[in-house]
Amino acid sequence: DGGITQSPKYLFRKEGQNVTLSCEQNLNHDAMYWYRQDPGQGLRLIYYSQIVNDFQKGDIAEGYSVSREKKESFPLTVTSAQKNPTAFYLCATQETVSYEQYFGPGTRLTVT
């Protein structure tokens, strides 16, 4: 069963704590992306990775960090430096030829 999994679906944290969001894929896609979505807003790019052991900052990378040690996995850490971390976080993979992006189910993070 091919797809993208994100866990957990809902995550609650206290302010000041770092938290890591999981993203795993078995679509064999090289490129992976992290977006955040706020109510009434479009998708904003946090980080992306075109290949293992390489990643680039997106438009709103401050307060976030990523790693790409395996093709299948692209975890996102939301650090305490992120001013407004409460949001819906979406992981996506991208097909090499078509550039189509496919999204995981998302993680809804609430920080209080």
Next chain:
Amino acid sequence: QKEVEQNSGPLSVPEGAIASLNCTYSDRVSQSFFWYRQYSGKSPELIMSIYSNGDKEDGRFTAQLNKASQYVSLLIRDSQPSDSATYLCAVRGDKIIFGKGTRLHILP
């Protein structure tokens, strides 16, 4: 600043009618165009991709691309209540940019 613009809606369409969703983009060198559907509380789901001028049909959905006018649209024929969702337009030049989406409401 490269942009993708969509009317936020809501766009209300009677059941069985044609829903027309529009998107304009600013980057003239854009090559790939995508429509996603997003139900409330869920992640976006790819509906259509289009890469060349003209129409592309897939079931009840038709994507239309006009690169000269920098305009891409999505038509939904025989609209169903299950089509009620937010539709995101995405455009890829040197990177992919998403519009903020149009909320579509199909009236039973």
